[in-house]
Each structure stands twice: as C-alpha cells, then as structure tokens.
Amino acid sequence: MFDSILIRYDEIGVKGKNRGWFEDLLEKNIRKNISGRGYVVRFRGRLVVKPKEGTPVEELMDALRKIPGISTFSPAFSFPLDVSWEELAEKSVILAEKSIEEGKTVFRVSCNRANKTYPMKSPEIQQKLAACVLKIVGENLTVSMRDFNFHLEIEIDRNEIFLFKDRVLGVKGMPVDCAGHFLSLLSGGIDSPVASYLCMRRGARVSFLSFFSPPHMGEESLTKLKDLAGKLKDFQGAGYRLYIVPFIDIQLLIRARCFESYRTVIFRRMMFRIAEKIAEKEGYSALVTGEALTQVASQTIENLTLINDAVKRLPVIRPLITYEKQESINIAQQIGTYEISIRPCPDSCTVFLPESPIIKGKRKIVEQEEARLNPEIKDLIEKAIENVQTIEF
DSSP, X not given: OOOEEEEEOSGGGGOGGGHHHHHHHHHXXXXXXXXXXXXEEEETTEEEEEEOTTOOHHHHHHXXXXXXXXXXXXXXXXXXXXXXXXXHHHHHHHHHHHHHHXXXXXXXXXXXXXXXXXXXXXXHHHHXXXXXXXXXXXXXXXXXXXXXXXXEEEEEOSSEEEEEOOOEXXXXXXXXXXXXXXXXXXXSSSHHHHHHHHHHHBXXXXXXXXXXXXXXXXXXXXXXXXXXXXXTHXXXXXXXXXXXXXXXXXXXXXXXXXXXGGHHHHHHHHHHHHHHXXXXXXXXXXXXOOOOTTSSGGGSHHHHXXXXXXXXXXXXXXXXXXXXXXXXXXXXXXXXXXXXXXXXXXXXXXXXXXXXXXXSOOXXXXXXXXXXXXXXXXXXXXXXXXXXXXXXX
C-alpha cells in the first residue's frame, strides 16, 4: 500500500558540526541492511527509504526496526508537490478507514510545512485535510487536538509531500561503527548477548569471544554460541567475528593446583587475560561482558575488582552492571536471543564450578594461587591463543 518509509533520528540531530558524519554512517548502515530491496534518499534531517519493485514495504520495515540510530519511522504515501487535493483526500480516507478498523476513532491532523514556498500554510492544510476526511467517514470519527488516538500527519518538504498515520519505534541510540569495534565475552547465557546488543545500540560494532571446554562442552554448546553470535547480526550487519578459544587445559591446571573456592575467579582472570591479548592483536578497542553486580558469587564488587585487575590496558564495558535479571530477560526476549540462551547446554563458566565459591576474594590470596600455576600457565595461554578458531559473520 505505501510507497515510502520516512525515517527519523533523535540523538544524531544534536551532534553539531559532527552531525553529517553520523548521518553518513546511519545512511550507510541502512543501505547495507536493505541492499537489493530498496534505496535511500536523504534530505533535511530526514532519510526516506523507497522499496524497489516487488519488495513489500513491510519487509523493509522489519529491517529498519533493528538498525541502531533510528528513533522512529513511518510508512507513508508520497506525492509530488503539485498533487491534487482529490488524491490527498483519497489516501487520507484510506488511512482513516484503516484506523477505524483498528478501533482508533479520535482524530487529529498535523502538518509540518518545511517547504515554505508551498502556497498554503499549515493551519489551512490541516483544516482542509480534516474536512476532506470527515466529509466521507466523519460519522465514525470524533475530533480532538489532545486526546486523539488516530494522528494523520502530512509533511511538505522540498521535493515531496508525505502522508502517514503511524510512528513505529526503532532501536534508537547511535549508528553502528561510530564508537569503534569491541570484543564481547560471549558465555552462552542470557546476559552477554544483551550486553553486546546494548553496545551496538550505542554505536559499537561487536565481535565475540567464547571459551570452549571439550569434552565437558559438546557440539550443541558450540552451535549455541554460533547461533547467538549470528542472531546479533540483525543489529549490526556483517563484518564481525566469533573467536572460539580452547580452555580446558587451563581449567584442568587450575582445578589441580588452586583452592576450590577461588577457582571461578581465577578462571575469569585467565579468560580476561586471553581476551585482552586477542583484542590487542586484532585491533579491538574495548572488552564487553554481561556481568551484573552481585548477581552471582563472581560478581561481587570485590571479585569484579580482582577479575578486572587481570586486564592491563583496555577498558571493560559492563552495560548490565546495575540491571535486574528480569530487565535483561526482557531485552533478550525483545531482540530474539532469549530462546537460544535458555537451551540447556553447559558453558565454560559452569565447568568445574566450586561448591562454595568465595564471595569476597582477596588479592593476596589470588596472587598466591596463581603463582601455583607457574611455569606451565604462560605456555598454556599462548597455546590457547594459537589454537583459536575464527568464524566470520
């Protein structure tokens, strides 16, 4: 039915002299996402997507819902500036009838007349369009400028007129690639994919690093990690990686030589050391984790401090640090990772879990325990990095 999608953004619009760079990134991301199915027109703080012949507008809307940087968008009818009032009225009635079918019968018309050369002014356009609609379907509508649920909007721009009734919520945030390329520690649980998505929403491109511990983790665990990383392609497009790090030899050494209660903290410290080495080698600018304060024993502030101390140079981004678990679940359901995350598969964080993990670890004890791993630990870390499996998305 519609022939255009009018796209809006919020935060990009206040970027001053850098605004054009952010707009370029958003336009580029949209073009990549809808490649072969539509094209993008840019003007006056707006982007418009036009479908190619044979592509349903609904298909393009599904793609736009997942692109960070878009605040709202509207499927719209577009017209040349010299369109007749009969044609405007005809399409307005179509929108009104659709709204009535949806049970939305309290009516308002708004006009945004950015093109000041257009002969009629906004109040006249609003009144005339409302009169056209009410003349045909007025018995089913009431008018209210405040308590409306059917908002008929008309925008008059430099070259076109757009007519629409809905504003569909987008991801919001900033366009992917404006904040750098991060490396996320992907565990297979609910939180780490959500943390990765939140970084994408703030403009980061995110690659992933997971630890694999056969035979305690099988092919189903590996498939789960691939599926999670692949699902997040919806929000950033292609151009990222999943690194699979063999970890079982390091875990076996820690289990054999270290206090059981400190086992998880030391596992995590080794994971972060490996992640930082890979990130620096591959050029990533930050690490990302799904840790939330006091959610599990390793995430008390004392233990998080010990884990963080293993990273020497890169920042560690923890988007979920103050989130309730249900908040993370809600986002996971929204972005489509929840059903994958709850598949019952072991992950490297749950292999060799201690019965009574330390709640408030001490740096001195951690250092003493890690000293027990010498001299083998250095070679095992290097061996793990040398044997990383890399999957391109």
